Amino acid sequence: MAVEFKPMEFKEADIIGAYIDLLPDSPLPANEVFTVFQETFKDRENAVLLKDEENFHVFYFNSYDTIEEIGTAPPGFFFEKKGNTALCLVIFNPEGNQITCYLPLNFQEQKHLSFLEHLRKNGTFTIHFIAMLYGSLHKMKTLELTVPYSALEDLKA
Numbered sequence: 001m002a003v004e005f006k007p008m009e010f011k012e013a014d015i016i017g018a019y020i021d022l023l024p025d026s027p028l029p030a031n032e033v034f035t036v037f038q039e040t041f042k043d044r045e046n047a048v049l050l051k052d053e054e055n056f057h058v059f060y061f062n063s064y065d066t067i068e069e070i071g072t073a074p075p076g077f078f079f080e081k082k083g084n085t086a087l088c089l090v091i092f093n094p095e096g097n098q099i100t101c102y103l104p105l106n107f108q109e110q111k112h113l114s115f116l117e118h119l120r121k122n123g124t125f126t127i128h129f130i131a132m133l134y135g136s137l138h139k140m141k142t143l144e145l146t147v148p149y150s151a152l153e154d155l156k157a
Contacts, residue, residue, distance in 0.1 A: 009035075013052040019059070019128060019139065028130070028137040037061075037130060037137055047103050049115060056115050056125045060101055064131040067140045070099055077151035084108050086116075086155060090127070090145070101127070116155065123147050 010033050018033045028034045040048050041061035048059040076091040088103040105112040119125065124147070129140040 012050040016050055016052045016057050020142075022139045024139060024141075026139055027133070028139060030136070034137070041130060041132070041137060045102055047101070049103075049111060051111070051114070055122075056118055058103060058125060058127045059130055060103075060127055061130045061132075061137075062101070064133055064138075064140070066099055067129045067131050069093065069097060070129070070141065070143075071096070075145065077147050079151060079154040081155055116152075119147050120152055123149065123152075 015033055015036060019028075022028065028037060030038070036048060037059060040046055044062050044066075046061045050057045050059065070092045073093065073095065075093075076089075078089040078091070080087045080089065084107045086105045086107070088105060090101040090103065092099040092101070105116065107113060115125070124144060126142060126144055128142045130137050131140050132138070
């Protein structure tokens with residue numbers, strides 16, 4: 001479930017850049033640029049949506065074991081629309097032990113609408129996985145994902 005957080009003191013592109021600069025499997029430093037993650041990721045299956053100049057980035061918090069099981073096969077995408085919201089389901093390992101990431105979207109929030117418009121135009125976004133290890137948040141895998149146009153058709157109904 002996505003959690004709303006107070007306005008950031010840092011530009012979203014700065015947060016994304018600082019995260020990308022970290023080595024894989026390294027802890028997120030306890031400095032101010034990563035405060036948004038430390039304040040948001042209190043429980044598994046939370047997401048933070050950020051945007052840089054070119055792309056949207058989803059930071060997704062889950063358990064280490066779950067993240068490690070995510071394979072390299074392209075995931076399945078499904079959108080469930082209900083009123084002013086939609087739930088984007090990203091299903092990893094579609095042929096094996098399925099792992100589902102839940103990305104709730106609110107049509108009344110400009111950032112969520114921009115994300116959906118971006119998907120309609122470009123069909124891609126980056127997902128960064130974060131896990132809690134040894135009492136601190138750690139950078140895990142990063143995947144570039146492509147959403148099939150057919151999955152976005154579910155939002156038009």
